[in-house]
Amino acid sequence: MAEAYPWQQALWQQLAGRSQHAHAYLLHGPQGIGKRAMAERLMARLLCQQPQGVDACGQCKSCLLLKAGSHPDNFVLEPEEADKPIKVDQVRDLVSFVVQTAQLGGRKVVLIEPVEAMNVNASNALLKSLEEPSGDTVLLLVSHQPSRLLPTIKSRCQQVACAQPTLAQSQAWLATALPELDQVERDELLTLAAGSPLMAVNLQSQGVREQRALVTEGVKKLIKQQQSPSQLAEAWNNVPLLLLFDWFCDWSHLILRYQLTQDEDGLGLADMRKVIQYLAQKSRQGRVLEVQAWILEQRQKVQGKANLNRVLLLEALLAHWLQMLATR
Incomplete structure (x- = not known):
């Protein structure tokens, strides 16, 4: 059974304790707060033949089949590979599942995560099943970025906001x-x-603290002209691209914040405070805003799984970063 996190207790009681359920739920909130676990827990509760209060019993035929990964009335839709989109053919398989009769005579439950991994064609293929699912079918959609979803997807679901602890x-x-x-x-x-x-x-x-130390040390050497953008782009080959853009986006925000407030308590983590302060003092605010806009634009492409040349993108990122110190 999926883990029950303490910060989900009130929402779980409200959601699982219902006598009647919506045909589709959209569980949304920040990534890393347990939305998938809550969806799996609800899936088990909805399929259970002998539920114990708000939880599945864990012992009936349905629970045992679900635990074994062979439940005939359960369908999980997710990318076939990490960080890849959900394909329209996968959604068509889901649609075929939805129109079938439940083999155990109860509900059918579909779990989709993350929903925003579907492209427009895949999303459109899902709409009919979302609007009028056959039989007693419940669809559980999990989204880390609901702003990326089509309005037609969101309007067909009962939205459940999952709060950060x-x-x-x-x-x-x-x-x-x-x-x-x-x-x-x-x-x-x-x-x-x-x-x-x-x-x-x-x-x-994933070893993020070691990766962070590698990157922050590299940024310091870049500013001191001890390493070039191309050298660092190669050295950071194993650091996730989105993580890098998240950090540079955060650092540009901290630079602007310090330029506006001079608040030394708002310089972020200790590993980059002196660098943030130095760049804030040496850079024109207009130039920082230009660099930040570029970083945000590229981050959106990375987040959208655009086909990018990693080395060239990182070289461009570091070249833009150095532009903040340009005298013109």
Whole structure:
């Protein structure tokens, strides 16, 4: 059974305790807060033949089949490869599943995650099933970026906003999930994960603190002209592209913030505070805004899975970063 996170308790009671369910739910919120786990938990509850209150029993035929990954009335739709789109042919398979009769005589439940991975054609192929699913079918859509969804998708679902846990809840959970780290290290991870505790654990498993140290050291050498953009682009080959653009986007924001407020408490994590302060003092605000606009534009392309030349893109990123220090 999917893990039940403490910050989801109130929403879970409200959602799973219903006597009647909508034909489609859109669970949305920041990535890394447990939306997929909640959807899987609800899927188990909806398919269970002998539910125990708001949870699945875990022992009936339906629960055992679901646990074994062989439930005939359950369909999970997700990208075939990580960071790839959901294809229209995959959605057509889902549509074929929806029109079938439930083999165990109960509900059919579909889980789609992340919904924004569907392109326009795939989204349009889903609309009929979303509007009028056959039989007693419930569709559970999970989205980390609902703003990227077609309005026609969102309007056909009952939207369920999944709130981010409080700082105290995240810290308490991380202390259990990552006991080998000290409080400072866990707080740094949580900052890098934008407050999402599950994302913090995922980043730790990817070696994000080592990657961050490599990148920050590289930025410092770039400013001192000890390394070139092309050298750093090669050295950062194993750092996820979106992570890099997230960091540079955040740093440009911190530079602008400091230029406007001179607040030294708002310089971000310790590893880049002096650099942020230096760039804020040496750069024209108009130039920083231009660089930030370019970074945001490229980040959107990376997020949209555009076919980009990684090395050339990183060289351009670092060249733009150096432009903040240009005297003209």
